[in-house]
Amino acid sequence: MTTARQPRRVTIADVAREAQTSTASVSYALNDRPGVSPATRERVLAAAARLGWSPTSAARVLAGGGSGAIGLVVGRDPRELAIEPFYMQFIAGVESTLAEREMSLVLELAPNADAEVEAIRRWHRSRRVDGVLLTDVIPNDPRIAVAQECGIPAVVIGDPAAAAGLTALWTDDASAMEHAVEHLAALGHRRITRLTAPARFAYTAVRDAAFERAARARGMEPDIVRTDLSLESGAAGARAVLTSTRPPTALVFDNDVMAVAALTATHELGLSVPRDVSIVAWDDSLLCRLVTPPVTALGHDIVALGAHAARRMLAVIDGAEPAAHQEATPTLQIRASTGPPPAEA
Amino acid sequence: MTTARQPRRVTIADVAREAQTSTASVSYALNDRPGVSPATRERVLAAAARLGWSPTSAARVLAGGGSGAIGLVVGRDPRELAIEPFYMQFIAGVESTLAEREMSLVLELAPNADAEVEAIRRWHRSRRVDGVLLTDVIPNDPRIAVAQECGIPAVVIGDPAAAAGLTALWTDDASAMEHAVEHLAALGHRRITRLTAPARFAYTAVRDAAFERAARARGMEPDIVRTDLSLESGAAGARAVLTSTRPPTALVFDNDVMAVAALTATHELGLSVPRDVSIVAWDDSLLCRLVTPPVTALGHDIVALGAHAARRMLAVIDGAEPAAHQEATPTLQIRASTGPPPAEA
DNA sequence: TTGTAGGCGTTATCAG
DNA sequence: CTGATAACGCCTACAA
Numbered sequence: 001m002t003t004a005r006q007p008r009r010v011t012i013a014d015v016a017r018e019a020q021t022s023t024a025s026v027s028y029a030l031n032d033r034p035g036v037s038p039a040t041r042e043r044v045l046a047a048a049a050r051l052g053w054s055p056t057s058a059a060r061v062l063a064g065g066g067s068g069a070i071g072l073v074v075g076r077d078p079r080e081l082a083i084e085p086f087y088m089q090f091i092a093g094v095e096s097t098l099a100e101r102e103m104s105l106v107l108e109l110a111p112n113a114d115a116e117v118e119a120i121r122r123w124h125r126s127r128r129v130d131g132v133l134l135t136d137v138i139p140n141d142p143r144i145a146v147a148q149e150c151g152i153p154a155v156v157i158g159d160p161a162a163a164a165g166l167t168a169l170w171t172d173d174a175s176a177m178e179h180a181v182e183h184l185a186a187l188g189h190r191r192i193t194r195l196t197a198p199a200r201f202a203y204t205a206v207r208d209a210a211f212e213r214a215a216r217a218r219g220m221e222p223d224i225v226r227t228d229l230s231l232e233s234g235a236a237g238a239r240a241v242l243t244s245t246r247p248p249t250a251l252v253f254d255n256d257v258m259a260v261a262a263l264t265a266t267h268e269l270g271l272s273v274p275r276d277v278s279i280v281a282w283d284d285s286l287l288c289r290l291v292t293p294p295v296t297a298l299g300h301d302i303v304a305l306g307a308h309a310a311r312r313m314l315a316v317i318d319g320a321e322p323a324a325h326q327e328a329t330p331t332l333q334i335r336a337s338t339g340p341p342p343a344e345a
Numbered sequence: 346m347t348t349a350r351q352p353r354r355v356t357i358a359d360v361a362r363e364a365q366t367s368t369a370s371v372s373y374a375l376n377d378r379p380g381v382s383p384a385t386r387e388r389v390l391a392a393a394a395r396l397g398w399s400p401t402s403a404a405r406v407l408a409g410g411g412s413g414a415i416g417l418v419v420g421r422d423p424r425e426l427a428i429e430p431f432y433m434q435f436i437a438g439v440e441s442t443l444a445e446r447e448m449s450l451v452l453e454l455a456p457n458a459d460a461e462v463e464a465i466r467r468w469h470r471s472r473r474v475d476g477v478l479l480t481d482v483i484p485n486d487p488r489i490a491v492a493q494e495c496g497i498p499a500v501v502i503g504d505p506a507a508a509a510g511l512t513a514l515w516t517d518d519a520s521a522m523e524h525a526v527e528h529l530a531a532l533g534h535r536r537i538t539r540l541t542a543p544a545r546f547a548y549t550a551v552r553d554a555a556f557e558r559a560a561r562a563r564g565m566e567p568d569i570v571r572t573d574l575s576l577e578s579g580a581a582g583a584r585a586v587l588t589s590t591r592p593p594t595a596l597v598f599d600n601d602v603m604a605v606a607a608l609t610a611t612h613e614l615g616l617s618v619p620r621d622v623s624i625v626a627w628d629d630s631l632l633c634r635l636v637t638p639p640v641t642a643l644g645h646d647i648v649a650l651g652a653h654a655a656r657r658m659l660a661v662i663d664g665a666e667p668a669a670h671q672e673a674t675p676t677l678q679i680r681a682s683t684g685p686p687p688a689e690a
Numbered sequence: 691t692t693g694t695a696g697g698c699g700t701t702a703t704c705a706g
Numbered sequence: 707c708t709g710a711t712a713a714c715g716c717c718t719a720c721a722a
Contacts, residue, residue, distance in 0.1 A: 009470065011699055022709040027701060037707060057471040058412070059699035061403035062714045069451065069473075081437045088433040092426045095454040104473065106414065107450045109440040125354065126402040128414075128449065231631065260635045267637055286576065290605045291636050292612060356715055367693040372717055382691060404715035407698045 010053040018047035030055075061127050070098070070313050071106045071129035073119045073143070075136060081109065084229075085256065085285040086302060087135075090157075093306020094133065101314065117146050124150045130317050131155070133309055137162050138200045153316040155309055160324035162202040167322045169309050173203055174210035176298045176330040177252075180280050181214035183296075183332055184250045189278065189341045193223040193248040195237045195258060207254065207282075223248060227258060234258025235265040242269055242277060249341035250278040256287045259295050263337065274339035284333050293336035300330040355398040364392035375400075406472050415443070415658050416451045416474035418464045418488070420481060426454065429574075430601065430630040431647060432480075435502075438651020439478065446659065462491050469495045475662050476500070478654055482507050483545045498661040500654055505669035507547040512667045514654050518548055519555035521643045521675040522597075525625050526559035528641075528677055529595045534623065534686045538568040538593040540582045540603060552599065552627075568593060572603060579603025580610040587614055587622060594686035595623040601632045604640050608682065619684035629678050638681035645675040 012026045019026065021040055028036045029044035036044070047053075061067045072094070074087060081087060094105055106129050110116040120143055123129045131153035134143050144164050147154040156163040159170055184192055194211045197204045208224060215222035225241060227233035234253060238261075241248055253259040259281030266273055273279055273293060281288055284299025305327055312325060357371045364371065366385055373381045374389035381389070392398075406412045417439070419432060426432060439450055451474050455461040465488055468474045476498035479488055489509050492499040501508040504515055529537055539556045542549045553569060560567035570586060572578035579598060583606075586593055598604040604626030611618055618624055618638055626633055629644025650672055657670060 009699090012701095013699080016709095023700080024702080024709060024711095025707085028708095031701085035707065040707080054467055054470040056407070056699050057473050058403040058406035059714090060701075062401070062407055062698090062716090063700040063702080064714070065701070067403070071449075081433060084433070088426060088429070091452065092454065095452065099454060099456070099460075102467070104416075105452045107436070107440065107452055109437065109444060111444070115444075122399055122447070125397075125399040128402050231635070257631070257635075264635060264637060286602070287632070287635070290576070290602075290609060290632065292609060354715085357717095358715080368716080369693060369718075370691085373692095376717085380691070385691080401715050404698090405717080407700090408715080408717040409698070410717075 009056070010051045011056075012053070014051055015044060015048045015053050018051055019043040066130040066317065067127055068102070069104045069106050069129045070094075070310070070317075071108065071120070071123050071132045072135070073108050073110050073116045073132065075110050075113065075116045077111070085287065086283060089285070089302035090135070090306040090309075093303040093308075094310040095306075096303070097307045097310035097314070103314075113142060117142050120146050120152070121150065124152045131313050133157065133313060134166075137202050139202050139205075141202075153313065155313045155316060157305070157309055159202045159206060163324070165322055167312055167316050167320070168324045169305065169312060169327055170324060171300060171305075171327045172329040173206050176282075176300075176332075177207050177210035178214045179332045180252055180298055181211065181218070183334065183338065184252075184278060184280070185218045185220070187278070187338060187340050189250045190220055191223070191246070191248040192220060192250045192252060193225060193241045194252045195225045195227050195234060195241075195254065195262075197227070197229050197254040199226060204254070211252070227254070229255050229258060231257050231261045234261040238262035238265045239269065242266065242271065248277070250280065250338070252280045252282075254282050256281040256283045256285045256295070256297060259297070259337075260287050260291050263291055263293075263295065273337050276342055278338040278341070280332075280338060282330070284330075288333070288335070296335045296338040297333050298330040299333045300328060304328075354401070355396045356401075357398070359396055360389060360393045360398050363396055364388040411475040411662065412472055413447070414449045414451050414474045415439075415476045415478060415655070415662075416453065416465070416468050417478045417480070418453050418455050418461045420455050420458065420461045422456070430632065431628060434630070434647035435480070435651040435654075438648040438653075439655040440651075441648070442652045442655035442659070448659075458487060462487050465491050465497070466495065469497045476658050478502065478658060479511075482547050484547050484550075486547075498658065500658045500661060502650070502654055504547045504551060508669070510667055512657055512661050512665070513669045514650065514657060514672055515669060516645060516650075516672045517674040518551050521627075521645075521677075522552050522555035523559045524677045525597055525643055526556065526563070528679065528683065529597075529623060529625070530563045530565070532623070532683065532685050534595045535565055536568070536591070536593040537565060537595045537597060538570060538586045539597045540570045540572050540579060540586075540599065540607075542572070542574050542599040544571060549599070556597070572599070574600050574603060576602050576606045579606040583607035583610045584614065587611065587616065593622070595625065595683070597625045597627075599627050601626045601628045601630045601640070601642060604642070604682075605632050605636050608636055608638075608640065618682050621687055623683040623686070625677075625683060627675070629675075633678070633680070641680045641683040642678050643675040644678045645673060649673075 016023045016026045029041040108119045135157045137158035156168040160168040212222040225237045281297040284297035288295040288297045357368050361368045361371045374386040453464045480502045482503035501513040505513040557567040570582045626642040629642035633640040633642045
């Protein structure tokens with residue numbers, strides 16, 4: 001095989017020559033800016049099309065323009081990430097917005113908090129991205145401090161309280177939790193256990209508080225068990241509480257993977273869902289609909305969330321003032337995994 | 346809130362001044378190249394660290410270096426992508442390799458083939474990426490032609506026959522299919538239906554041929570049904586064949602989502618798995634282990650595949666000769682969804 | 691071994 | 707409105 005012929009790249013100088021004008025006019029014409037006569041603009045556009053010119057993003061960046069990319073650092077273990085439906089959906093949404101503007105998404109996985117911060121800092125210094133999306137926010141998140149410190153446009157997906165004044169997209173998790181508890185209470189449940197994400201995530205505290213409030217308001221004693229969101233910890237948590245001396249009649253999980261894993265664990269204990277125990281998941285995904293019985297879940301449109309986040313990101317890059325924007329509250333998708341509790345023993 | 350102070354960026358000129366030397370020496374020292382005395386190198390490194398310098402990738406690109414990024418165009422609908430476990434796993438693997446070299450992954454979703462090709466062309470012209478990863482390859486894939494035409498380093502995930510001489514990573518789908526059929530035949534199945542990916546994907550033909558060969562070799566009449574890999578088409582396909590006059594006793598799917606969807610559809614028909622019908626999935630994922638009964642699947646490590654692909658990509662960028670590399674053959678994870686067929690009616 | 695200077699492709703400034 | 711020309715930050719001959 002012969003070495004691929006590498007045609008010299010087309011530059012605006014070539015276009016200028018072809019259009020019989022200067023590079024400055026070409027630049028103006030190509031970027032739709034005033035200062036060029038319609039005739040020249042026409043010639044330039046035609047020449048550019050004829051030559052198949054497209055901008056070298058690196059040169060643009062160097063000359064002070066934007067990089068045409070936004071960054072997302074994901075602070076999760078690769079293997080864990082692979083089974084987490086959230087990110088793929090979120091990314092898909094982000095991309096759908098970005099595609100409209102021919103922008104790209106730069107992704108980086110960081111094994112730990114230091115690496116996340118370092119990635120942001122590096123991106124900023126290297127001007128690889130015009131802004132960053134911050135997910136899985138924790139209170140006093142170092143990434144937020146870094147983003148502010150270096151002044152890079154940022155959008156936080158999470159509680160505005162943790163966003164320290166940056167633009168934030170949040171969902172009313174408290175109301176959503178209230179709905180879930182209300183649903184179970186209405187079915188007659190009196191003992192509900194919540195199996196949660198790690199305490200370090202900002203949303204965990206929000207949901208905890210809402211869960212406790214909702215439970216107490218109905219005369220129940222709230223019970224909370226921490227997990228790490230993994231398949232295994234969901235199943236283990238479910239087994240532990242269900243084999244205790246006074247097991248709950250309903251379990252509310254902080255994601256879908258754990259809820260579905262618990263479903264299987266429950267079956268293995270010889271219990272039936274929802275006859276012996278009801279199950280509610282957070283993050284409605286395909287998983288919840290595929291299993292038997294399908295799982296009642298607090299669903300919100302994560303693809304839309306990603307799309308909105310990207311849109312806000314573009315606005316911030318364009319100079320929009322920071323603000324908190326509320327997303328739609330997750331709604332309870334009631335399915336067969338929730339039903340009346342067993343008659344009291 | 347005050348506008349974030351934007352400290353002027355640190356350049357190699359600053360480092361040079363700080364280290365009392367020239368920018369050339371700084372460049373050499375920073376890039377680990379010969380031509381600098383150990384003492385100078387030391388001073389430069391220290392100065393760079395002190396000043397918090399990091400390279401502006403744009404300048405590097407412009408000066409002829411690489412962009413430090415590789416690209417992945419995904420030609421799937423965003424919503425569809427969100428439920429497809431494959432990509433997230435693959436991306437996770439790619440990232441794990443890239444992270445070692447502080448490289449990033451640029452992702453772009455393309456709604457159609459033209460957009461895919463355009464993205465590659467644009468990436469090349471704008472020098473945004475040093476190479477591209479090509480998945481979901483089809484015969485005579487236009488992306489492959491474009492990659493060759495513009496000479497951008499590329500790695501094809503798929504059949505070398507379709508890679509037209511580019512570096513390719515392939516798995517022996519034919520052997521894998523043989524294993525699956527053998528497993529079912531050994532259990533006593535005589536009527537197996539294969540529910541496949543769209544015919545346009547290159548691997549569909551490979552698996553079709555292997556399936557037909559394996560079935561005929563055992564005196565069975567192969568039956569093939571096309572789907573679009575979606576949840577719905579998997580369920581619909583299963584319903585259709587199972588309610589036919591002479592239903593198969595085993596179904597072999599081209600992905601996990603369909604297999605699991607079929608499981609539910611089967612239950613809804615009042616049939617039991619594996620008593621009435623056995624189910625085998627391709628692409629073993631969490632899904633297969635979470636459902637009841639767990640699904641027998643042809644599993645391969647997609648995270649590892651991604652990691653290998655990235656490694657090959659880096660090699661190609663570094664000038665490695667194109668070659669085809671075989672990945673591990675998917676192995677059959679035998680679970681409860683496969684068992685002996687029902688006694689002949 | 692070191693430093694100087696020119697180029698990479700764009701944008702922006704400032705004379706004509 | 708147009709056309710030189712200077713940044714932008716880095717790399718790399720080439721000269722000292």
